[in-house]
Amino acid sequence: MSGAPEDLAERPVHGVRGEPFRRLLTTWTATSVADGVRAAALPLYAAVSTRDPVSVSAVAAAEVVPWLLIALPAGALVDRMRCRGTLVAAHSFRAVVTLLLVWFVHSGQTGTFVLLGCAFLLSSAETFADSATQSLLVSAAGERELERANGRFVGAETIGVEIAGPLAAAGLFAWRPELCFAVTALAFGFAAVWILRVSPEVEPVRAAERRSMAGEIRQGAVFVLSSPGLRAVVGTVGLVALLTSAVNAIAVLFVLESLGLAPSTVPTLLVCTAAGTLVASRTTAGLSTRFGGAPVMTGALLVLAGGVAALELVRLPGAAWGAYFLMGFGAGTWNVLSSANRQRLTPGPMMGRVTSAYRVFAWGLMPLGAAAAGPLAEVTSPATVIVVAALSIAVVAGFCAPVLRRSLP
Structure with a gap:
């Protein structure tokens, strides 16, 4: 009986006040700011560097297409994997891609195909991160506080994507365009590390219960x-x-x-x-x-x-x-x-x-x-x-x- 209080204290607290949810919300906030910077800076850089309306619209389309082509298989794969590991991999991948983009921009080697590839890869990884985050949100917040938890997430996303990200992009782009993508890479890297301590984990679909991907x-x-x-x-x-x-x-x-x-x-x-x-x-x-x-x-x-x-x-x-x-x-x-x-x-x-x-x-x-x-x-x-x-x-x-x-x- 003497060990019961310590055991109880070590259990993760669920709900919006619990440590797991706070860590998940911090990760979501960081990546929302990163997405806001990218959403503002990437089309702008495409316009400035190419001066071609077709290239600019193609880059914009490349950011949207993964939600139609990749999202469905991504959701199925997320259900087969550990959500926390999926988020670490997705955020790390996005950090690496944006670091490569920093190098391309800094060296002046960005062409339309480079911008198209980066836009497509970043949004593709985002489809994995989005599905995995939804699963962890439910397990961290608990069913009774889903409205409050989603309110926190919508607020953080709004600040990051619609306010802080574009404002940061405007200032950094005027200084040096590659800094926009450097900050984005830093935010994704932070998210990949910070998410490691989010618990409890969501159990993936067992191998015996799996069907074909289709x-x-x-x-x-x-x-x-x-x-x-x-x-x-x-x-x-x-x-x-x-x-x-x-x-x-x-x-x-x-x-x-x-x-x-x-x-x-x-x-x-x-x-x-x-x-x-x-x-x-x-x-x-x-x-x-x-x-x-x-x-x-x-x-x-x-x-x-x-x-x-x-x-x-x-x-x-x-x-x-x-x-x-x-x-x-x-x-x-x-x-x-x-x-x-x-x-x-x-x-x-x-x-x-x-x-x-x-x-x-x-x-x-x-x-x-x-x-x-x-x-x-x-x-x-x-x-x-x-x-x-x-x-x-x-x-x-x-x-x-x-x-x-x-x-x-």
């Missing part, structure tokens, strides 16, 4: 589509992503031409979006506890629709900044709760496959929305595209509300 990928996709809760969430996300990508594609042109804003003010609109998301990351767990997850998710979509509509319908000073804040708050609230419910509905051994399948289904329509926005705005007007998108998001919210109430825990 069979396991299919199993993850079928689980997403056959689970009423996941099907409702991913269907809603897919439709809303289609509509918001259309808005994002023409919103800058709209605020410049129709609202008469100066080009220098456009970055401040994006900061307002990030601010709305940050507020959502801190308040969503409390709102869900008080009002229930499904009603808050429906309300988040209506707030998002209201923010989109306000861009066109409210012609008052400062309205555009308020509209972007509302869009960030609505999207952030939805992301926190949809992530928590996806994790809660997914068996632990399938987290990697379900996460990757969810990403593909949810994001697969985004290129279509972005591609369709321009021609539709040309035939009608940018304002028409924005208003139709806002109304469509509100209709989606109305249709999904009863489904979410029935199918979510």
Whole structure:
């Protein structure tokens, strides 16, 4: 009996206050800043070094393509491996690739193919890291605190990818472009070391229970589509992503031409979006506890629709900044709760496959929305595209509300 208190004290504490979650959140924050620097610096360097629109768009595409080509097999492989080891390998690989990019940039040997290869490899490794992180998040936070844990993650990602990363990239790029990638490599290297002490580990799928790779990928996709809760969430996300990508594609042109804003003010609109998301990351767990997850998710979509509509319908000073804040708050609230419910509905051994399948289904329509926005705005007007998108998001919210109430825990 005398040894019981010591044994109890040595057990890892679960929840957002526990050491495992804090270490995982620190790792996520570091890599989010690294991703923010890379997302800003790599296309910019491609533009400056090549002066070729085709090369710039190809590099941008190379950063997205792995989420469609690599994510599904990556999720299946993550379920077969130790998540902590997967993260160490993924972050170490990204550190090495960005160090090579530092050397190429410093020596002046960066061509289009080098930039394409680095962009593709970095995003490919990110698909492994994302799936493994989702599994460790559930085990470190515990099921009862998933909303709070995902709020912390959304907040850290917003600060890193949308605020700190781009600001750091702007300063470093003006000094020496290769420093952007050196800082990125340092952050990935730190993450690879820091993650080593995250526990508890998630048990991989046993060899006796494994299927073929194609069979396991299919199993993850079928689980997403056959689970009423996941099907409702991913269907809603897919439709809303289609509509918001259309808005994002023409919103800058709209605020410049129709609202008469100066080009220098456009970055401040994006900061307002990030601010709305940050507020959502801190308040969503409390709102869900008080009002229930499904009603808050429906309300988040209506707030998002209201923010989109306000861009066109409210012609008052400062309205555009308020509209972007509302869009960030609505999207952030939805992301926190949809992530928590996806994790809660997914068996632990399938987290990697379900996460990757969810990403593909949810994001697969985004290129279509972005591609369709321009021609539709040309035939009608940018304002028409924005208003139709806002109304469509509100209709989606109305249709999904009863489904979410029935199918979510």
